[in-house]
Amino acid sequence: MKSAAHFVKVLIVFLVLKNNMQTTKISEKNAVYWDELCGSNIAKVLGVTDSSIASLKKFDDWYFDYYPYLFDHIPFAEMPNKKVLDIGLGYGTVAQRLAESGALYTGLDIAQGPVSMVNHRLSQCHLAGNAVQGSILSPPFDPGTFDYVTAIGCLHHTGNLQLAIDQCYRLLKPGGRLIFMVYYAYSYRRLLTSPILTLNYSMKECFGYHGVVGESSKKQSAAYDASAEGDLAPHTDWISARSLKHFCRAFSSVNATTENIAQERPFQKRSREDLLKTKWPSIVGLDIYATATK
Known part of the structure; x- marks a missing residue:
């Protein structure tokens, strides 16, 4: 019996170490991959060729027009004088809007490119705040620091979604809120492209x-994220x-709804603007938007 118990303990330690090593490798790859700003492909289509105020406004106007429901989930009007941690910075659109709202802004990203972009935005617009490079899996902040944590479209790339959520919980003050978006396992796109996995x-x-779907094929992943060279997210x-x-069971309450839809099979005959007005996004939308209160 003792030998069996010892074997189980050794196996658990081995699995934990293996998982930690895998997560570390993913973080290293993420730091390289996401150095190219998320949204770079769209920026090229829009003709955004520099990081001037005018060029970035062109990108931001497109962004908020394309994701109008963001204002239903991120309470910008409640942000003045609140400590806000923004994770996964991309082109910095949400970051700038948070800072403009009067939030006591801090940004965090695994890659240097988005950090530099956000700090450039804040500087040229004379906004308070700062962005730093680091991982939400081991964040460089004290527990109970923030009133809000926002993470739009990044936690599902960390390699350990549960740990990422747990760390967000740890960083929030009592009553603080985590507002985040992750990819929905039962979206129309997953149902069509990955029926067996689904x-x-x-x-x-x-x-x-209770957990994530796990790895899918390169083709399935490419439908969500791809660099300018066609490389897929790690x-x-x-x-x-x-x-x-x-x-999110550690939180006192959690609300989750699905959003987002694209003009693609089986909805290719209708414009995205019209599709957003239907009930389809709330039934089989691409993304889950959740608010979890500590």
């Missing part, structure tokens, strides 16, 4: 599984609202 995931959840997770709420 069915398997559904069956696992029926038997009590890691991507998809999750259901049910499993996401389980991941």
Whole structure:
């Protein structure tokens, strides 16, 4: 019996160390991959060729027009004098809007490129705040520091979604809120492109599984994130609202809704503007937007 118990302990330690090594490798790859600003492909289409105020405004106007529901989830009007940590900075659109709202702004990103962009935005617009390079899996901040944490479209790339959420919880003050977006496992795109994986995931959840879908094919991942050269994100997770709420079980309350839809199969005959007015995004939308209160 003692030998069996010892074997189990050794196995657990081995699995933990293996998982930590895998997560570290993903973080290293993320630091390189996301150095190219998320949204760079769209910026080229829009004709954004520099980082001047006028050029960035062109990008920001497109961004908020394309994702109008962001204002339903991020309470910018409540941000003045609140300590806000913004994770996953991309082109810095949300970062600048948070700083403009009067938030006591701090940005965090695994890659240097987005950090430099946000600090450039803040400087040229004479806004207070600062962005630093680091990982939410091991954040360089004290517990209970922030009133809000925002993370739009990044936690599912960390390689450890549960740990990322747990760290956000740790950084929040009591009553603080985590506002974040992750990819939805049961979106129309997943149902069409990954029916077997989606069915398997559904069956696992029926038997009590709480977690992410896991790795998918390169083709399936490419439908979500790809660099200008066509390279794919080092890691991507998809999750259901049910499993996401389980991941947020330490919080006192969690609200989750689905958003986003594209003019693609099976909706290619309607404009995205019209599609956003239908109920489809709230049923099989691409993304889950969640607010978790500590």
